[in-house]
Amino acid sequence: MKTIVKSVKGTRDFYPDEMAKRQWIYGHLKTVSESFGYQQYDGPCLETLELYAAKSGEELVKEQSFVFNDRGGDLITLRPELTPSLARMIAEKQNELVFPARWWSYGPFWRYERPQRGRTREFFQWNIDLIGSDSVESDAELAAVACSFMRSVGLSPEQVKLRYNDRQLMDQAFSELGIDSESKSALLRLVDRIDKLPADVWEEKVLGLGLDQRQLTALKSLLADVNLWQRSERLVKFVSLMRSMGQVEYLEYDPRTIRGLDYYTGIVFEAYDVNQEFRAILGGGHYGNLVGDVGGDPLPGVGFAMGDVVVQLVLEHFGLIPDMKTETETIFVTVFDDQTNPESLRIASDLRLAGFKVVTALGTEKLGKQLKFADRIRASKALVIGPDELAKEEVMVKDLQTHSQSSVPRAQLVSFLRNE
RNA sequence: GUGCCUAUAGCUCAAUGGCAGAGUACUUCACUGUGGAUGAAGAUGUUGAGGGUUCGACCCCCUCUAGGCACCCCA
Structure with missing residues (x-):
């Protein structure tokens, strides 16, 4: 270790x-x-010892506080209350x-x-x-x-x-x-x-x-x-x-x-x-x-x-704290190759301006690895923008919860994601 | 500050004083445009730290560190 x-x-x-x-x-x-x-x-988180000596007195200050000298020699206390x-x-x-x-x-x-x-x-x-x-x-x-x-x-x-x-x-x-x-x-x-x-x-x-x-x-x-x-x-x-x-x-x-x-x-x-x-x-x-x-x-x-x-x-x-892990609304934008990367980044920027949380792939790893990563950070959607989509001015939107995917025209992407 | 208990792989836990293991997670591959499944292979440890006893210590003893339980006190 x-x-x-x-x-x-x-x-x-x-x-x-x-x-x-x-x-x-x-x-x-x-x-x-x-x-x-x-x-x-x-x-402040730092107070003089004096402040507590006046009030809380007893054990709280004497035994249960962090007290130290600052560089000027004054006694400083990390606030206990x-x-x-x-x-x-x-x-x-x-x-x-x-x-x-x-x-x-x-x-x-x-x-x-x-x-x-x-x-x-x-x-x-x-x-x-x-x-x-x-x-x-x-x-x-x-x-x-x-x-x-x-x-x-x-x-x-x-x-x-x-x-x-x-x-x-x-x-x-x-x-x-x-x-x-x-x-x-x-x-x-x-x-x-x-x-x-x-x-x-x-x-x-x-x-x-x-x-x-x-x-x-x-x-x-x-x-x-x-x-x-x-x-x-x-x-x-x-x-x-x-x-x-x-x-x-x-x-x-x-x-x-x-x-x-x-x-x-x-x-x-x-x-x-x-x-x-x-x-x-x-x-x-x-x-x-x-x-x-x-x-x-x-x-x-x-x-x-x-x-x-x-x-x-x-x-x-009592099991009352919700599972925050399931509540990320992040959209993951994959990057197919160096040629499509600029379009992926443009789409990501547009979506951020529209108010979405967007994470992009940082390289051109295999799609399978990118999608696995998207899944592991609990993204709700993944976008695939490859040569086919680029040619048709479309974006493949994968819903990572339902395992379904659909082609969406580039111009309708924001409204499509908002309606999901 | 006092007493008792605990510490083994990233996680959950095994291992009569005699070769440190399993499950899970992880990495790679089956799968060069598609993630949770399946299968195969791989990697992983100063057994919390230091000392002692012993031919030999995860195992017994001591010290320390951290955590848990009960005091003390309080949120």
Whole structure:
């Protein structure tokens, strides 16, 4: 085996077939974003470490970011998430932007993690935010955007669910259990992990926070209560709004949905496949103050992020990504010999001007080889222009799918191909 | 960063410590004006990398690299 220079661990090469899938997903999220009136934006891929130190803090920056010194000695970070960049961009123009602002973005991100299924070190992420509104209507709108995307790519409510919860509801419920405020945030993080830890280990950790046996029992019944949301006026309205927008069948209340990030302050949601065979497809929620940490005036909002890796796995699992290979509309123009080559090239140019995708043979190989090549690049049609056709001012049009062929007068070629 | 599993032809996988193979894909030909079929022939490997044990290693041991699964974290 030849030694080929290796790619960076956790990165992916997008060969044309993979690139087509990525573009297919991108096309859907772009259409959905725009259908709700959101505008596309982007920030730089390189940011100062400082930007993240202010906000994301904790592990995301310390352990899971690519950080390096540039030639001037400054610490530069490959962006692990977009929210801090968004916060800066909003804060810089806080007085001239129109709020609520509806913005979306799609681009590459990097996290220094151990690669595994659904997790790479370089990934693409869709970010979409509604900034400047504290209303439950804005929360519902973002949840509806998420559901619209899932519907548009063919994921049905029987296949995926949007699990939702409200952090304030949980906070209130914890208070009623007599849990002191210092333990609450640690407890929220534990609730987030209840499905990942063995039951006894989880209980041990909960008791370690200072809860007694009675509180633990009450907590467990709380986390099993699928009707808990009805105690929250906000969640009741949220569900009602989702019903009006025709997305309620995607909803599934889950008192254990919390989200790991600290900046969420209200409604949070995550999309999963129903069997939970895969990781979260997307996740987001309401935040009370987007720009405070980067020096702006307090500004609430709601947003979510979706990585390309998990959603593609889920889509492939359900067989929802169309076979792009069959969808090339390319016309292949064969070249019979050096005498006919100029006419082949002229025809190819005419067809391109008429809007067709045209590939020409680069030499005068045997027709059989040229047609085999046309077949292998999945061209839909092949044109044969030999001495016979030239003399009669005709072109032989071969349909590579139906195996049929017909002679078409040169002057009628464009209209003939358009009607096919 | 932790634990476990895996790595053989382009791809999918075989091979008791004793000659590295099959299917598929590929190239050529049958077919010098016609592609998916059929038949014939051909080519393909530092068995992931490096070291060790052994008369002898794809096979056993160690290290590294990459991937997978579970933690951690999250998209």
